[in-house]
Amino acid sequence: MNNPRTWTRDLGLGMRFAVTGGREAWVRTALTAIGVGLGVCLLLVTTAIPSALSSRDARGDARNDTRFAEKVMPAADDTLVVSAVDTEYRDKNIRGRLVAPDGPKAPLPPGVSAYPKPGEMVVSPALAELLESDDGKLLADRLPDRQVGTISDTGLIGPGELAYYAGAEKLEPTGYPTERIDHFGPAQPGQDEFDPVIVLLTLLVFVVLLMPVGVFIAAAVRFGGERRDRRLAALRLIGADSRMTRRIAAGESLAGSLLGLVLGTGFFLITRAAAADIEVVDVSVFPADLDPSPALALLVGIAVPASAVAVTLFALRSVVIEPLGVVRTAKQPRRKLWWRLLLPLGGLALLYPMIGQGRDGGRFNEWLVTGGVVLLLVGITALLPWLVEAVVARLGRGSLSWQLAVRRMQLSSGTAARMVNGIAVAVAGAIALQMMFAGVEGDYTNPTGQDTSRAHMEVHVPDSERAEQQARETRSRLQQTRGVTKVSEPLMTASVAERPKDADSNALAHIGSCNALREIAKLPSCKDGDVFVIPRSKDYGDDTEAARLAKPGKRLYVDPMNNRFHGKNPAWELPAKIREVTPRKSPDGYLNTGLLATTGAVPADGLPIRSGAIWVNTDGSDPDVTERVRNAGAAASPLTEVYVYAADEETERFASLRTGLYVGAVAVLALIGASLLVSQLEQLRERRKLLSSLVAFGTRKRTLSLSVLWQTALPVALGLTLATVVGITLGSVLLKMVSRPISPDWTSVGAMTAAGAAVVLVVTALSLPPLIRLMRPDGLRTE
C-alpha cells in the first residue's frame, strides 16, 4: 500500500513520535527546529529584502525635488523653491533641504505637516537624536535652527536616515541645487536603468548566499538521525515494513521542520522588529517595509517541510533498518561519477549562451543565470561525496590517529562529505563572486585623480552674486578653524561669452591671486593685472572656446547662459596682452582650460563671480577637523559644499553589494559552523561507549583528539579544494559573460578558504571539551 492515506498515517505517526518520544525525541526535534528556524529566518529576510528596497525607492521617489530644469518655473501660489544642501557628518550622509514656499498652496514634502519658518527646521527622528547627543555636538553647530517638528516615516527612506527641511527667507532658483518646483515626486518616472552587470552581481549574491542555507536546512533535518534509526528498529520488530519506517522517520523530520517554520517565523519577526535599529552600509529599513512577498513566503513554507521529507527519505535509502538494529548497508556500492558530473556540466551549459552578453550593456537571462549557478553549486554537493570516497579509499597508512580517522571515513564517507557540503558551497560561491568583483572592480572603483598631497579638502563657495565676498568670509572662518593647517587663496570661476545672452558657447574665467592661479596653471611670471589663457588641455582638447575668445581688447560678457541680467550683463574688456600658459592639474585632479585673470585685471564691480574654490589642508590626527571645516563653510552659507579628497572612490551600489557579500558570507559560514558543531557533537555522543572503552585500554586522549581533527580536516581540505576549483570555474565563466579577462583573485581565494578552514578549527576546538568529557570512564557504566 502506497497511497496518500498510508503516507498521511505514517507521517503523522512520525510526527507524534517526534513530540511524544520523551526527552531524547524532544532534544532531536528541538535541534532540527532551531536549525531549520535559523535557515527559514535567513530565507525570509532575504526574500523580504527586494520588497524593502523597492519600498525604500518608492519613498525616495515620492519626495524627489530635483528637476535639473533648463528654464526656471515662474513663482505661483502652489510653488516653492527648494535647495539641496546635503552634507555629511562623520561618514554619514545627511539629506538637507532649504525650503521657501512661494504661496500658501505650496505642496508639502511627504512626512512634513507644515513648512518650517526661517530659523526653524523639521528633522528626522534619527537626526533629532543625533543632534541631542554628545556625539552630535559639532553637527548642532552646523544646524542651529530651532526644531519645530519631526519628519514622519512617509518622508524618510529608512528609520536611521538623517534628514531635515529648514525654512529659508528667500532662495533664488538658479538651477540645481536650487530649483522651483510645483510638486514632490519623480520628474520623469521609470528612468532608472540598472547596469546589467550590477543586476547579475545582485542576482549572484542572492543565489550564492541562499544555496548554503538550503544545504544547511538539508543537514539540519538529519540532526539526531542515528538515534532515531535505532528507535525505528524497534518499530520493525513489531511489524512495520521498511518503507513504513522510512515514512515514519520522514514524519519525525517533518515535525522538526514544521516547528522550525514556526520558530523561523518568530526569529524573522524579532529580526524585523529590530530592523529599525540595524544599519548596514548606511542603509536602514522600516520594519513595515521588510515584508517577504507572499508568493516567496508561501514557497518557503511549502519547500522547507517538503524538502525535510525528501531529504530524510533520500538519506535513508542506503540504511537498512532491521528488526534487530540498524545496518548501514555494509558495503555501499561505489558512488558513480557520471551523473554527479551532469549537474555542474548542466550548469555550465546553461551559462554558456550568455558568454560575452555583458559587452555593450547587453542583458542576461535571469533564469538561465540562476539555474546555471545553482546547478554548478549543487554539483559540489553531488561531487564531494564521490571525491571524499575516492580519495579516502586511496589513503595510505600512518599514525594510529590517522588510521582511526581514515578508516572511519572509509566506512561512511557520506557523513564526512555532508558535514562540509555547506562550507564548500558557500566558499565556492564566494570565490566566484569575489573573482567577479575583482574583475569588474576597475569599472566601479574610480581613481578620483584628487591630489591629497596638495589639499585634503575643497570648500566650494556656491554660485551667487555675493560669491567673492562669501569666499573671503569663508576663508577667514577656515583660517580660524582648529585643525586647519593651510587655506588656499580663493580661486573664483565665472562663465564668459562674447554675447550678453543666448550665447552658443562659453568659456570659464578663473580669477584670483597669482598664488590661486598657480593651483591650475604653470605661470612663468605673474603680477596683479596679468591675464593668461590655457587654450588646451588633455581633459578638454585643443580647440577650446577660451582659445577663440582670448583676443586682446575683446569685450566679454559674464553669465551669458542664466539670463540673470536680462541682457544687461556686466562686461569685461580683455587687456592688450594675454599670455598663453600650460595647465597644471588642480588639486581635484582636473586639467582646466579657460582664461586666467589676476584680481586686478577684472573690474572690481563689473564681474560678478559665479562660484569659487578654496583648498584646505588639515591635521590628519584630529578626528573632528572635517566636521569643523564643514561647519565653517555652512556658517558662511548653507549652500557651501565641502569635498573630502580621496585617491579612489567606489560606486556606491557596487560597494554596498561587496559589503553585502562579505556580511552574508560570514553569516552563512557561522550558520554552517553551528550545524557542523551540532552534527559533530551528535556523532561523538553516539560513540560515547566506544570512546570510553578505547580509553579503558589505555588509548591516549591526544590520539583520539587528533583522530577527530583528521576526520574534520580531511573532508574540509577536500571540500575546499573542490570549492576552489568550482569557484574559479564559475568565476571565470561569469567574467567571460561580462567580457572581462579571466584572472583568479588569489587573495580572495585565500581569504575565503582561510575563512572556511577557520570555521573548521573553531568547530574542532569547541568539540574538544565535550570529547574529553565523553572519554571519561563513566561512559562504560550502564546502570
Add this chain to the structure above:
Amino acid sequence: MIPAGSLLVAEGLRKTYGPTTALDDAGFSIHAGETVAVMGPSGSGKSTLLHCLAGIVTPDAGTIHFDGRELSAMSDAERSALRRSEFGFIFQFGQLVPELTCVENVALPLRLTGTKRKDAERRALGWLERLEVDDVAAKRPGEVSGGQGQRVAVARSLVTGPRVVFADEPTGALDSLNGERVMQLLTEAARSANAAVVLVTHEARVAAYSDREIVVRDGRSRDMEHAV
C-alpha cells in the same frame, strides 16, 4: 585476610555516584594465572569494582595494589600506561572499533604501545588463529557474528600479553553455545599466557570457568572460598 603472593589486591574500597553507593568496603585479590569470577545481581557494584581494579575509576576510599604498586598514587597517564601494557579488556558488546577490520582491532592495543603496524598485525593474526577467527581478519565488526566479534575482543585483550584480563559480562550478548566457546577459549588462552582473569558475570555457568568466586551485594564483596 588477603592471600599472600597476590598480583592484584584491593582493600576497603568505597565508591559513590551521587546518592548511590556502588562500593562499600569492598575487597578483592587475585593471583597470577588465576581466574576469579565476580558475581552478583544487577546494580550490585560488580562492574564498578572491575573499573576500580583496572584503574579506570578512582575509588573514593581504599587501596589497590598491582604487583606491589599503589594504583591510587599513580597519575592518569601512569594508569593509562599500565592499562596499555599490563591489562586487557573484554566488554559485553565487544566494543570493537566499527571502522577498523578485525585484525586492525586486535592490533590496536599493540599500536598504542608503539609496536610497528606490520608487526602488530602479524601478532594480531596469530591470536585470531588461536581463537579460531582468522577467517574474519579482514572483515569489519559489522560484518561478523556476535560470537566471532567477541572472540576478536578476547584476542584483542590478550594480544599485548597482559598480566590481568578484565572481562565484563563477556558472554552477556551471546547464546549459550557461543558463550561456552568464548569462555573456553578465553580461559585456555589466559592460562597458557599465565594471565589472571577478573570475570564479571551474573551467570553461574560462566562463573563455573573460574577458579574462585567473589560475590558482590550492595557494594560489599564476599570471597566464597574464605566464606564460612
